Every structure is written in structure tokens, then in C-alpha cells.
């Protein structure tokens with residue numbers, strides 16, 4: 001066990017030695033500070049401690065739905081852009097070098113000569129990278145959680161789940177980075193190939209979701225032309241849905257994130273602030289809410305479970321590659 | 328981790344028929360047999376590309392052999408319990424450059440399952456012993472010079488108090504003082520009963536510290552034995568005469584000698600032939616200036632083997648005792 005801990009601890013020390021890590025820390029702190037500059041009172045929004053006040057009914061403590069309203073908007077934004085994109089990309093960049101640098105001559109010779117199996121070495125390094133990303137997102141979520149709580153009185157406990165979700169999403173992709181890193185011994189190549197893999201595994205779920213949306217929205221139009229539904233589309237939807245079972249489902253993660261924070265449907269939110277909106281706009285919103293509520297929600301257990309299974313296959317493949325080659 | 332197994336063998340390393348090819352074209356090892364006794368300093372010699380590093384990497388499970396039989400410390404290669412009592416200094420080392428010298432040793436000691444109390448006690452001691460003075464202990468190893476990194480590597484290989492230490496060119500990059508320090512360290516280690524497996528192409532060094540040596544050439548063991556065994560066979564006698572010896576070529580060759588650098592060289596260790604030669608010279612009234620028996624140094628043996636190989640003579644097949652080639656190349 002000492003071995004596993006010291007390898008994990010070493011991965012951590014290695015990562016914090018990277019510039020990228022500190023850039024991320026600074027960005028996190030800046031974002032949290034920026035959020036802290038905004039507060040709300042009974043009348044509206046207060047920016048930079050009274051320097052600038054915006055009167056708003058919805059964005060004020062007098063709005064009874066204020067906390068779910070602000071929380072949902074901010075958290076949805078974080079889910080889409082930090083959790084689903086920026087955070088994962090930065091995490092991949094900081095950890096892409098883990099296996100290539102492990103495998104440089106002079107490093108790997110020493111490690112392999114120690115009394116542990118190659119698979120233990122590999123898995124410890126893999127877990128080390130996950131631990132590092134866990135801590136990184138813990139910092140992000142922790143800081144932003146506190147800012148929202150203390151400054152806005154919005155305590156969204158489900159938001160902590162983002163830490164786990166980010167690690168899970170990262171691990172889907174890091175399996176590929178590890179595999180390509182072991183195969184090519186180049187962090188840059190591994191990173192680029194991971195990008196390609198991300199697109200490939202994104203395709204089935206995205207295609208199935210789009211086709212499902214067509215199925216659920218009979219009146220949908222594209223460029224003013226009504227979209228024809230055909231059996232053909234139903235068939236392809238099933239094909240893509242089935243294919244998505246065999247790959248990590250990255251797109252589901254942001255949706256699960258939304259579920260965990262109990263975010264209301266986005267159109268609900270818009271409806272709640274669109275009292276004064278023109279009639280036509282309200283009708284559109286109601287229609288799209290109706291549509292959103294019809295699309296079958298992602299089941300976190302089956303989505304994450306099946307994704308982790310396919311991730312395990314890729315990790316095993318990488319471990320096998322790592323174990324059988326000469327250094 | 329301790330394993331309570333009594334080993335019947337007195338051999339620390341007993342490897343038979345080690346084969347390894349890289350890809351289809353490079354046959355790095357072609358059936359190597361190596362036997363190292365417990366408590367001795369064993370030197371593995373060989374020219375560049377002979378396969379020395381490949382062999383020790385196989386011993387340390389860094390490289391997977393195509394074929395191997397035999398044991399290390401009485402267990403098959405890769406036995407985890409035995410690996411925890413082995414130390415290894417690779418040909419090149421790359422330490423995490425965000426760690427200080429002391430942290431590096433602590434890290435590798437943890438990976439070798441050394442207890443925390445042992446680590447605290449052993450590490451500073453070991454650093455002093457390899458010549459890393461106190462003020463370097465807490466300096467990041469990215470600031471170390473090449474020789475200092477080599478010393479750190481050496482300390483790393485000893486951090487788990489190993490029974491068998493495998494060193495791949497330990498003195499590479501060291502200054503003369505450093506080399507002497509390493510030699511002293513090796514002698515000291517031997518006196519504490521450790522077995523040392525040393526890879527080197529520095530013959531003088533091997534000559535100074537090793538009990539037994541093997542010479543590896545093109546993936547095969549060309550010679551293996553104690554230093555005296557290797558050099559004893561190889562005595563030649565140099566007879567220096569007044570005047571030009573070249574005129575006597577025919578007679579000399581008839582007696583089994585040869586002319587080299589104006590001297591008569593009797594290439595076999597055969598007193599009778601030497602005496603016959605002297606009689607012959609004296610009979611001709613030639614003035615003998617000196618008769619000098621010439622014991623081969625390890626270098627001569629080494630060059631002789633390479634020379635034999637270079638001239639297309641057969642290298643020794645695995646398992647056979649090598650014949651002593653008659654002709655050193657000058």
C-alpha cells in the first residue's frame with residue numbers, strides 16, 4: 001500500500017510542478033473573486049460592493065424563486081462550460097504527460113526494478129491522475145460553492161456532485177490519453193488523439209439525441225421547412241442509441257449534473273421571467289418546455305455504469321500495452 | 328517483506344540460455360549463461376552494443392526476455408520478494424526534478440517497501456557515503472551535476488539494503504576521485520557480504536575490484552571465470568635479441584613463435600618451447616638481451632576476443648568452455 005500511496009503522491013507533486021496547474025488555480029480564484037463581487041438585495045443586483053446597482057425584479061431577494069433561479073443559471077453555465085469543457089480540457093492537458101514521462105528511459109527502469117507488478121505501477125499512476133483532477137475540481141467547486149453561499153445565500157448542496165462528475169468525465173477521456181500515451185510515448189500526440197476519440201465517442205449519443213428530438217417534436221421545422229419523420233430515422237436512432245452503449249457517454253454528464261443540482265428545466269426558468277414578454281415568445285417557450293419534458297431523461301446509473309465499463313476495457317488495453325513492452 | 332525460504336544454491340545469479348531479440352533484426356542476446364556466486368563482485372565486460380545493459384534489464388524485469396531459465400537469489404526472475412532485496416542502478420537515470428536528493432531517495436525507498444524509521448536512519452547516512460555532502464541533501468536534484476546524479480543513483484540502489492546490487496556502468500560520468508570512491512564503496516559492500524553485479528567497459532576498474540568476470544560479445548559470453556583464470560592461460564614470452572630478429576622468421580615460426588616489433592614472441596605458455604628457442608638462438612651465436620614472460624592484462628584478453636571475433640573466428644557457443652585463442656592482436 002505504501003507503494004501505491006507514494007506513487008499517487010508523486011503524481012500529485014509532479015502535477016503541481018507544472019505551470020498549467022497554477023494557471024488553473026489562479027483562474028479559479030479569479031472567477032470566484034469575480035463572483036464574489038456580485039451580490040443581491042431586495043431591489044436587484046449589486047456589483048462591486050455598491051459601485052453599480054441594477055434594479056431587477058427577478059434578480060433580487062424579493063423574488064421567491066430567487067435562489068433556484070440564480071443557482072440554476074450559474075450552475076448550468078458552470079456545468080456546460082467548466083465541467084463539460086474547460087475543466088476537462090485543462091485536466092487532460094495537465095495529465096497528458098503522466099504516462100509518456102513515466103515511460104522515459106531512466107524513469108521507467110527505476111520503477112520497474114522495484115518490487116511491484118507492472119499493472120500495479122500502471123494503475124497507481126492512473127489513479128494518481130484521477131486524484132489530482134479530483135483535488136483540482138474540489139478546489140473549484142469548493143470556492144464557487146462558498147461564494148454562492150456566503151455572498152448570494154444560495155446553498156446548492158447537489159453542486160458538490162460536480163466534483164465527482166468532473167472526475168468521471170475526465171476519466172472517460174483520460175483512459176484514451178493513457179492508451180495513446182502508452183502507445184506513442186508522446187503527450188502531445190496522446191492529447192490530439194484523445195480529442196479525436198472524444199469526437200468519435202460523442203457521435204453516437206449526440207446523433208441518437210438529435211434523432212430523438214426530431215421524433216419528439218412533431219412540428220419541428222428546419223429553415224422553415226417542416227421535418228418529415230420517417231421509419232428510417234427511427235431505425236437510425238436505435239442504431240446510434242445501441243452504439244452509444246459501448247462508448248463512454250460524455251454528453252450525458254452535463255445532463256446528470258443538471259439533475260443533481262435539481263436545476264429546473266431551462267425553459268421553465270425563462271418562462272418565470274418572461275411575464276412581460278410578447279405573447280408569441282411565451283408560446284414558443286411553452287412549446288419548448290413541453291418538448292424538453294418529453295425527451296427521456298438520462299438515467300445516471302446506467303449511463304455512468306455502462307460508460308465506466310467501456311472505460312475499463314480501454315484502461316485494460318492500455319495496461320496490457322504498458323505491461324508487455326520493453327523499456 | 329521477508330520470505331523465509333532456505334536457498335540451496337550458493338549462486339546469487341544463475342541464468343541459463345538468456346535470449347533476447349529487438350524486433351526481427353537485432354539479436355541482442357543469443358543464449359547467455361551467467362553464474363554469479365553469493366558475496367562476490369562480478370564484472371560483466373563487453374564492447375558497446377554487446378548486450379550488457381539488455382542482460383541486466385532482463386534481470387531487473389525492465390526488458391522481457393524471449394527465453395530464460397535459472398534463478399536470481401534462488402527464485403525465478405521477477406520474484407517480488409527477491410526484487411525487494413535487489414538494488415539497481417540503470418545505465419541512465421532520470422529522477423523527478425521537483426524532488427530534493429533526500430526526497431528522491433525517500434521515494435524510491437518507499438517503492439522498495441522500506442519502513443519509515445529505516446528510511447530516516449539510512450538515507451542521510453547513505454548520501455554521505457556516496458559523497459553527497461550535507462548541504463546537498465535538501466537541494467532539488469535538478470541542480471545536481473552529472474556526477475552527483477550518478478552518486479545519487481548509486482545511493483538509490485542501496486537504499487533498501489539489498490543482497491544483490493546490479494550496477495550498470497556506475498562510474499560513468501564520475502571524476503577520478505569519484506571512481507576511486509565507488510571502488511572503495513564496492514569493496515566495502517563486498518565485505519558486508521553483498522553480491523555485486525557490475526557492468527562496465529572500463530577494464531582497469533573491473534580488474535581492480537572484481538573477483539570474477541564474464542566477457543560478453545555480440546550477445547554471447549566469450550569468457551567467464553576468475554581474473555586469474557582468464558589471464559593465466561594467456562602468458563607469452565618476449566625474447567629480445569641483439570640485431571634484427573626478422574631474419575630468423577622461418578626458424579621462429581617453426582618453433583611456434585612469431586616476430587613482433589623486432590622481438591621474438593613465444594605465444595604459448597610452454598617452457599620447453601621457450602628453452603628450445605633459446606637453445607636455437609644461442610646455437611646461432613645470437614646475443615639474447617632479455618627474456619620477459621608477459622602476463623596478459625584483462626585488456627589483452629578483451630582485445631584478443633574482439634579481435635578473434637573481428638577476424639571472423641567462431642565465438643564460443645553457449646555452454647562450452649572457450650578455447651584460448653593463440654594470437655593476440657597488437
Ligand SMILES: Nc1ncnc2c1ncn2[C@@H]1O[C@H](COP(=O)(O)OP(=O)(O)OP(=O)(O)O)[C@@H](O)[C@H]1O
Pocket residue numbers: 326327349350353354355373374375376377378379380381382418528
Ligand atoms: N530498446 C531497444 N530497441 C531496439 N534495440 C535495442 C534496444 N535496446 C538495445 N538494443 C540493441 O541491443 C543491442 C545491445 O544493446 P545494449 O544496450 O544491451 O548494449 P551494451 O552492451 O549495454 O552497450 P553499451 O556498452 O554501449 O552500453 C544493441 O545492438 C542495441 O542497439
Ligand SMILES: [Mg+2]
Pocket residue numbers: 379380381418495
Ligand atoms: Mg549498456
